[in-house]
Amino acid sequence: MVRTAEAHGVEVAVIGLGPVGITLCNLLADMGVSTVGIDAAADVYALPRAIGMDHEVMRVFQQIGLAGALAPHVGAYRRSEYRAADGGLLRLLDSPPEPWPLSWPPYLTFVQPELERCLRARLADRPGVRLRAGVELTGIETPETPVLTLRDTASGQTETLRPRFVVGCDGGNSFVRRSLGIGFEDLDFDEPWLVVDMIVDGPVDGLPETNVQYCDPARPHTHVIGPGGLRRWEFMMLPGEDPAGMNREERIWDLLSPWLKPGQARLWRSATYRFHALVARDWRRGRVFLAGDACHMTPPFLAQGMVQGVKDAANLAWKLAAVLREGRAEPLLDSYQAERRPLVREVIAITKGLGRIICERDPDAAAARNARMLAELAAGQGRVVRQNLFPPIADGLIARLPDGTPAPGAGLPCPQPWVVTGTGGRQRLDDVAGHGFRLLLRAGGTLSPAAQAAARGLGITVQAIARDRAEPALIAEEHGLLNGWLDGHGADAVLVRPDHVVFGTSASDAGLRAMLDQLRAQLG
Numbered sequence: 001m002v003r004t005a006e007a008h009g010v011e012v013a014v015i016g017l018g019p020v021g022i023t024l025c026n027l028l029a030d031m032g033v034s035t036v037g038i039d040a041a042a043d044v045y046a047l048p049r050a051i052g053m054d055h056e057v058m059r060v061f062q063q064i065g066l067a068g069a070l071a072p073h074v075g076a077y078r079r080s081e082y083r084a085a086d087g088g089l090l091r092l093l094d095s096p097p098e099p100w101p102l103s104w105p106p107y108l109t110f111v112q113p114e115l116e117r118c119l120r121a122r123l124a125d126r127p128g129v130r131l132r133a134g135v136e137l138t139g140i141e142t143p144e145t146p147v148l149t150l151r152d153t154a155s156g157q158t159e160t161l162r163p164r165f166v167v168g169c170d171g172g173n174s175f176v177r178r179s180l181g182i183g184f185e186d187l188d189f190d191e192p193w194l195v196v197d198m199i200v201d202g203p204v205d206g207l208p209e210t211n212v213q214y215c216d217p218a219r220p221h222t223h224v225i226g227p228g229g230l231r232r233w234e235f236m237m238l239p240g241e242d243p244a245g246m247n248r249e250e251r252i253w254d255l256l257s258p259w260l261k262p263g264q265a266r267l268w269r270s271a272t273y274r275f276h277a278l279v280a281r282d283w284r285r286g287r288v289f290l291a292g293d294a295c296h297m298t299p300p301f302l303a304q305g306m307v308q309g310v311k312d313a314a315n316l317a318w319k320l321a322a323v324l325r326e327g328r329a330e331p332l333l334d335s336y337q338a339e340r341r342p343l344v345r346e347v348i349a350i351t352k353g354l355g356r357i358i359c360e361r362d363p364d365a366a367a368a369r370n371a372r373m374l375a376e377l378a379a380g381q382g383r384v385v386r387q388n389l390f391p392p393i394a395d396g397l398i399a400r401l402p403d404g405t406p407a408p409g410a411g412l413p414c415p416q417p418w419v420v421t422g423t424g425g426r427q428r429l430d431d432v433a434g435h436g437f438r439l440l441l442r443a444g445g446t447l448s449p450a451a452q453a454a455a456r457g458l459g460i461t462v463q464a465i466a467r468d469r470a471e472p473a474l475i476a477e478e479h480g481l482l483n484g485w486l487d488g489h490g491a492d493a494v495l496v497r498p499d500h501v502v503f504g505t506s507a508s509d510a511g512l513r514a515m516l517d518q519l520r521a522q523l524g
Contacts, residue, residue: 015175035129042134276299299351416428417479419477443473
């Protein structure tokens with residue numbers, strides 16, 4: 001028996017309910033978009049895969065009201081040390097000290113199954129969104145007016161669904177991507193690794209207190225500290241080694257013997273993977289989009305896989321809502337690929353470069369690498385702030401100067417300081433200013449009431465923020481982060497998009513009006 005659900009019942013179908021897909025469902029539900037989330041698995045995958053996320057991702061989870069629920073499943077992300085085979089320090093990857101730019105620690109660890117359960121639980125009984133686990137997508141036709149064929153994995157019953165838009169968040173082996181005939185651009189990284197997750201129940205002498213990238217040509221390997229007792233090791237597989245043999249428990253304990261003995265920890269999961277560097281050539285066909293691993297695969301050396309996928313979701317969600325709820329023209333959706341693909345490609349290239357450092361197996365080349373990195377360390381260049389590695393959005397929906405270059409600050413995540421309101425309450429700025437388009441002003445700045453009114457006329461929230469509590473204002477920063485950021489960009493105001501990305505900055509009425517004209521034109 002085949003049932004048909006027509007387009008008016010579902011505006012967006014999200015295929016795949018891993019972290020990216022279920023985050024997208026939450027964002028769309030909050031924006032009033034009728035959504036169905038579909039996944040062939042009957043439940044959350046019970047073992048961890050991703051383990052790291054950054055402050056921009058945590059800000060998205062804050063936006064959908066999950067920061068408190070996630071707290072028990074999130075931990076600090078320790079600094080990463082690159083060490084030679086003899087244990088010598090080669091490089092430090094670190095985070096900036098407090099006060100943090102987005103008020104969240106710049107990098108965090110988490111337990112993926114619990115993260116996904118929190119994201120799903122938030123949608124339980126929520127109007128306008130339906131999660132359908134145990135339902136497999138078996139066909140997709142006419143991407144300009146998508147028709148989906150679904151099969152219930154328990155009963156075998158099939159049905160067709162005609163949503164207005166489809167987003168494939170269905171992983172590296174994406175059925176959606178393959179059905180559309182979209183290929184990958186190969187960025188030339190293909191390495192087999194064994195990933196081992198252990199639960200350490202108590203103190204163990206000799207365990208590293210930081211994350212470590214062991215740049216050992218005999219066998220490159222990695223150690224990561226997760227929340228609670230979770231510890232992850234990743235071991236590069238050598239030529240001739242068999243994945244099944246590497247996954248045997250006795251072999252795992254042999255590899256872990258420098259740190260652990262049986263009885264000191266419990267094996268939670270082990271799996272062999274091929275780490276790839278790939279980016280899909282197209283992220284959209286008609287009204288069908290790709291997000292997350294379905295359109296990019298990143299080696300794990302900077303923990304960017306899920307991070308970039310959630311940023312895909314945040315970027316696409318508000319644009320879909322703008323088309324569906326505000327009547328914006330569909331060409332707005334072209335900015336999704338224009339913004340995300342070149343940025344992700346660069347992130348993958350940066351990650352691949354670090355991976356090449358770690359994965360070097362030629363002893364002579366490794367010795368030359370060590371000498372170079374030790375010289376950099378001695379010259380004071382061996383400590384790298386992780387967040388400084390990544391580029392801003394440089395294409396798409398951002399303000400530009402008359403010469404076509406991005407406006408100062410455009411494409412960066414807008415700072416989110418801790419603020420104090422008139423009632424004395426301490427909050428993160430987004431929880432006060434909201435999550436749509438907002439214009440954040442320096443209190444007592446130069447922008448006139450008429451220019452601010454022009455922004456409000458476009459539906460933009462306008463909020464003045466004082467540098468500190470000594471200034472008279474309803475909202476004041478605790479540490480002057482945003483006002484300091486405005487100083488650094490020579491601006492009195494910043495226009496922020498719903499995904500927390502800076503559209504542009506302005507120091508004058510004329511500059512603000514020009515920026516608003518660009519926004520109006522780009523939104524269609």
